Amino acid sequence: MRLEETRSRLAAWLDSAPASAARRLIESGTSSPEWLASRLTTVTEDPESSAGIVPAIEEARRRAGGAPEDGSIERWLLVHQAAQLLDTPGFARLGGACCRLTCGELASLLEDDDATRRMLAVSGIRFREFAKMATGRRFSAGLFHWDICGVSRTWLARVPPRDLLGFTHAVARMGGIKPVMFPHINPRRASPHLTEPAISASLAAMAETLDRWAELRGFAAASWLRSPDTHRVSPHLAAVNAPIVAGGGFVTTVGPAAPDCGVLERSTTRTQSYRSGSFTPTIGLVLWPRRDMLRWWRSHPELMPAEAA
């Protein structure tokens, strides 16, 4: 969705009767709506991070005579912050694809169906992800969302000796360990499976933003999903690293992955292999230095938006 359309849709909703009603609900509590919305900047994927905002919303509902948990307060807070975000210099640094995709997700906050209302519950992970997005700390690239972080120093200690040289070389090519783009699976992606062409399209959307955002040193990912050990058992998942490997990226492992981290959740093959002892989940680490990622992107004009090609 285009930036201008998103801006006008969010603004129109903030002027609407449901938005005014939600605002009045927040005013029933002890926190002002604007102050409470500003607290979204401290919310992360970690449940503890919303420990301050959850009681404030519950208190407002209680003081309003037991207002229903219908997501209306959460929606107002997120839309209020998102409307401000669209005009910030940080948002202007997004490439066209990430801008359109992130705008689409922010505009989806206005959808008034049961699924959206449930998703907005302040105690849930979707609310926390949206809090990051509405405050310019998480962006959409389609199949993957991404945020900005650094390569953890603790990973260095866990790189197998055979890969230390490659790791050091990749970090040197990045010119430092932060800031880098870090991907997350988009929980509301179109297909449940991680397949092409959505993988490359998503990486291309990130590369387009990387090109405009000079401080970013590249891309780093760490997950069971990225591990060559996982790909030996589930070869189809090697597709998530394939464009990166082909584009000069570096892949290693950084120690065991906890069996309850999600690796066994969807796959009978991985579960059976784990139980039989033939699969030990590990965390895969991927580093893709900026210039390699951009070279890959430029060598795939079919993945470039028309205006960038």
Ligand SMILES: CC(C)(COP(=O)(O)OP(=O)(O)OC[C@H]1O[C@@H](n2cnc3c(N)ncnc32)[C@H](O)[C@@H]1OP(=O)(O)O)[C@@H](O)C(=O)NCCC(=O)NCCS
């Ligand atoms: C990460 C995740 C989205 C990948 O999903 P995926 O692309 O479908 O790949 P999976 O290997 O998990 O697929 C699960 C099953 O669907 C099958 N499958 C995968 N792609 C398929 C496709 N395109 N069509 C049909 N079946 C497919 C797989 O073969 C696998 O079957 P199995 O029981 O024989 O192993 C999924 O595993 C998941 O949601 N995991 C739990 C959450 C999690 O850990 N997320 C964090 C990751 S960083």
